[in-house]
Amino acid sequence: MTDAREAAALSAATCAALRPGGGQVAGALPQARQGDVRRGLLILGSKPDPVLPPRASYDAVGCANASGYSAAVHGLPTPRFTVMSAILPAVESGRQSLRALAGQRTDTLYFFPRPRAPRRLKQLTSLFSLVRMQPFYLRRMLRHNGYSYAQFVARDHGYYDHLIRELCDYDRDMLRHIDCKQPSTGAMALAIALAEQPFERYILSGFSFELTHAYGENPEIDQRRSKASRHAETDAAVMGYLARKFGNIFTTEATVHERAGVPFLPVATQTHALSRGDEE
Numbered sequence: 001m002t003d004a005r006e007a008a009a010l011s012a013a014t015c016a017a018l019r020p021g022g023g024q025v026a027g028a029l030p031q032a033r034q035g036d037v038r039r040g041l042l043i044l045g046s047k048p049d050p051v052l053p054p055r056a057s058y059d060a061v062g063c064a065n066a067s068g069y070s071a072a073v074h075g076l077p078t079p080r081f082t083v084m085s086a087i088l089p090a091v092e093s094g095r096q097s098l099r100a101l102a103g104q105r106t107d108t109l110y111f112f113p114r115p116r117a118p119r120r121l122k123q124l125t126s127l128f129s130l131v132r133m134q135p136f137y138l139r140r141m142l143r144h145n146g147y148s149y150a151q152f153v154a155r156d157h158g159y160y161d162h163l164i165r166e167l168c169d170y171d172r173d174m175l176r177h178i179d180c181k182q183p184s185t186g187a188m189a190l191a192i193a194l195a196e197q198p199f200e201r202y203i204l205s206g207f208s209f210e211l212t213h214a215y216g217e218n219p220e221i222d223q224r225r226s227k228a229s230r231h232a233e234t235d236a237a238v239m240g241y242l243a244r245k246f247g248n249i250f251t252t253e254a255t256v257h258e259r260a261g262v263p264f265l266p267v268a269t270q271t272h273a274l275s276r277g278d279e280e
Contacts, residue, residue, distance in 0.1 A: 038059045038060065038198065038199045038200070039057075039058065039059050039199065039200050039201070040057050040058035040059055040060075040199055040200060040201045040202070040203060041058055041059070041060050041061070041062055041080070041193055041197055041199040041201070041202050041203065042058040042060070042061045042062070042076070042203045042205060043061075043062045043063075043064070043186075043189050043190055043193060043202060043203065043204050043205070044061055044062070044063050044064070044067045044070060044071055044076070044079075044205055044206045045064060045067050045186045045204070045205065045206035045207035045208070046064065046065060046066055046067040046069070046070065046097075046186075046206060046212075046213050046214055046215075047206050047207060047208040047210065047212055047213075047214065047253075048212055048213070048214045049214070050070055050074075050205045050206030050214070050252075050253075051205055051206075051252040051253055051254075052074060052076075052205055052252065053203050053205060053252050053265050057203065057265065058203055059199070060077060060079075060080040060197075060199075061076050061077055061078075061079045061080060062079060062080055062081050062082070062083075062189050062192075062193050062197065063079040063081070063082040063083070063106065063189070064082070064083050064084075064184075064185040064186040064188075064189040065082075065083070065084055065085060065088065065094075065097050065185050065186075066097035066098070066100045066101050066213070066215060067082075067186075067206055067214075068082055068101055068104050068106060069100040069101060069104070069214060069215045070206060070214045070215075072104055073214070078105060078106065078107065079106040079107065080106075080107050080108070080197065081106060081107060081108040081109070081110060081189075081192070081193075081197065082106040082108070082109050082110070082149075082189075083110040083112050083185050083186075083188055083189040083192060084109060084110070084111060084112060084138060084185065085112050085114075085185045086111065086112060086113045086114050086133040086134070086135075086138065087114060087133060088138065088141075089132045089133070089137050089138055089141045090129050090132040090133050091220070092219050092220075093211075093218050093219050093220040095141075096213070096215075096216060096218070096219065097213070097215075098141050098142065098145055098147075099145060100213075100215035100216070101142070101145060101147045102145040102146050102147065103145075103146045103147070104147055104148075105147065105148040105149060106149050106150075107149065107150050107151065108149065108150065108151045108152075108153060109142075109149040109151065109152050109153065110153045110155075110189075110192060111135045111138060111152065111153065111154040111155070112160060112185055112188055113133070113135075113154075113155075113156065113157040113160075114133055114157065115157050115161070115182055116157065135152070135154040139152060160188060160191070160192075161178075161182070163191055163192075163195060164178060164183055164187075164188070164191050164238065165178065167191055167194060167195070167242060167245075168238065168241050168242070169245070171241065173237070174237060174238070174241055177233060177234040177237040177238070178234060178238075180233070180234065181230055181231055181233065181234045182231070182234065183231060183234050183235055183238050184229065184231035184234075184235050186207055186235065187231070187234070187235040187238045187239060190202065190204065190238075190239065190242065190249070191238075191242070194242065194246065200248060201248045201249070201250060202248060202249045202250070203250050203251065203252065203265055204239065204249065204250070204251040204252070204253065204256055204262060205251070205252045205253060206253070207235075207239075207251070207253055207255070207256050208253065208255050208256075209228070209229050209231075209232035209235060209236060209255060209256075209259060210227045210228060210229055210232075211224075211226075211227050211228070211229055212227060232259075235260070236256075236259045236260040237260070239256065239260040239262050240260040240261040240262060243260070243261065243262040243263065244261070249262060249263075250262065250263055250264060250265040250266070251263070251264060251265065252264070252265055
């Protein structure tokens with residue numbers, strides 16, 4: 001397990017290595033190595049009926065929470081990495097997600113912890129709920145469901161909070177969004193990919209800024225009487241900002257294009273991918 005003290009390694013100099021339009025450079029974060037840049041990474045969300053890009057347009061898949069279900073249904077490669085929220089074992093919708101992943105696997109699993117709660121809120125939260133949001137409990141639930149991984153990465157929430165703020169250049173408007181509501185696991189999957197998974201381009205598919213799932217009716221929708229995600233405004237802002245900054249983030253989803261301003265995957269890229277696929 002990765003030690004939480006690794007958070008200290010993420011300095012201003014580290015994220016200064018992430019240059020607009022160029023993705024990552026050597027030394028940006030532990031897994032980013034010079035010469036280890038691949039063609040494309042598909043970052044897959046959990047929405048029903050994701051609009052998938054041509055298979056030859058990406059080399060690997062990154063997942064958020066239970067989007068590995070969609071990856072398996074559509075015959076995609078085993079996820080290179082998956083980011084899972086600490087909340088999954090603690091709520092019914094999260095447990096539904098974990099059940100959907102039964103028998104699946106990922107190469108690297110990133111545990112995304114909850115932010116530190118104010119003292120009064122802690123007093124109102126049951127000890128059992130807090131226990132359920134610890135790394136060991138998620139690992140226990142995954143083991144129970146037959147889900148496997150090669151590496152489990154557990155870091156303090158401060159690591160990811162610092163990462164997203166650095167990537168967004170401490171922009172005042174972006175900080176306002178982040179302080180209001182932290183990014184979702186899906187948006188954090190994009191941030192981790194930019195920082196630690198070197199690819200020439202990143203493709204966002206299966207995102208809708210809603211609570212809908214490909215693997216069943218999300219019980220949270222009935223509880224809240226709304227499909228809208230509480231993370232929607234922050235996610236749209238973060239995705240749009242990072243797309244403008246780096247210039248190599250694209251989407252196949254009309255909602256992400258319209259709401260976040262992320263450009264569609266270029267037709268030329270898709271055409272080239274299809275021709276390459278025919279050759280292969």
